[in-house]
Amino acid sequence: MFAHLPSLNSFRAFEAAARLRSFKDAATELYVTPTAISHQIRQLEAQMDTQLFERQTRSVVLTREGEELLLYTHRALKQLQSGVNHIRRQASTITVSTTSAFASLWLVPRLEAFRQQHPDLDVVLKTGESKEDIEHDKRFDVAIRYGHCPVSDPQSVLLIKETLSYLASPSYCEQVKTAANATIFTTRWQNAGLPAIEPSLESLTPAAAASVNIRYFDQESHTVQAALAGQGIALISTLLVQQPLSEGWLIPHPAFASSQKTGLEYYAVIPGRHRQTAAIQQFVTWLQQTLT
The missing domain is CATH 3.40.190.10 (Periplasmic binding protein-like II)
Structure with missing residues (x-):
């Protein structure tokens, strides 16, 4: 579908040079040489069969086609960056389903210790007394449940018997x-x-x-x-x-x-999609060690 599009690097070089009106400043922003910026833009112009800049002695000026492409390119790169940031935030956030009592009386007072050990991870708590279907409900990454840990369930990890x-x-x-x-x-x-x-x-x-x-x-x-x-x-x-x-x-x-x-048992339930997720494993391991 996108096989005939120029490379992403070409668009990044073009957007920076067009926005800054300078190949040199674009090179500084992208940590490459001005020659590399010039090469990327000439390659883009060749693929589009369109002149995007008018080269002057000490500056560059966008052509009408260049101004139009800048609007599309900036919008597309901004949307792509937004999507990457959203996914990156999701990857560093652990959403936990648990009971209100366990959250308020045990987990919340100890969460800061977890954050100090794993400053790149954030824990969000969703409390309630009903069992969430975390296998299919992707709003939750792990559940801490109270009851009888199903020993035959590979997704369940015993934390402690009270x-x-x-x-x-x-x-x-x-x-x-x-x-x-x-x-x-x-x-x-x-x-x-x-x-x-x-x-x-x-x-x-x-x-x-x-x-x-x-x-x-x-x-x-x-x-x-x-x-x-x-x-x-x-x-x-x-x-x-x-x-x-x-x-x-x-x-x-x-x-x-x-x-x-x-009493009964506290146990963690890890959905199949997170069985190998490092952040979830780190959180469950911390629970086991802290509850021991």
Whole structure:
């Protein structure tokens, strides 16, 4: 279709010389010699059978045909540059689909560390509770999912298996020292495919178990906030509250200090088109190393 078009280098040389009205200045801009610019333009004129410049002693002047070609050439090169820039930006941007809680409570606080290791890569987060079809939806490059990692799926990479603990603020632990009449916040997911996190009360006396008030949120971040506010005990993944734990904002509740539950798994899903993409591999490797 484009077999009879002159070379791109000829158009680049012509556009620079026409815009700058100088072969010498065009050569400087394109890091070549004035002779190379002159050769490219003579070749272009020969292929088009049209004179594009009037050569004068110390300058060049566009002919009418040269002025017309400049308009087309500048527009085409500008559009080509725009397309290249768009694709280049896409190649350096990783769009991640993940849950709101994982993004806000774990990933966002650590993203700067990834950027420092990979300053040429940018991570864009798209959060939600539904599973995106990233194999066919090219808006997403990788997904971080919560549930059971399908071990037989070559596109899924296990990141970590979580542990759930009963955590509360120091003030709540001081106020409510036993399980009797305690309030436990836990999560009942919007995603019906995930099992609700139910407190284990078997170790309590029937009277104490009956007095426990269990309240549900559909977002783990809400469960955490309720515990931080001193309203009760959060049955929550310790992975998502590493900072509140290290700062002492949340501590194991004395009535459940030895009680832990095995939770679900976080795993990455890489669509087939990105199985060999270096940027995606670097991001998933960083996740594995940071979560370990």
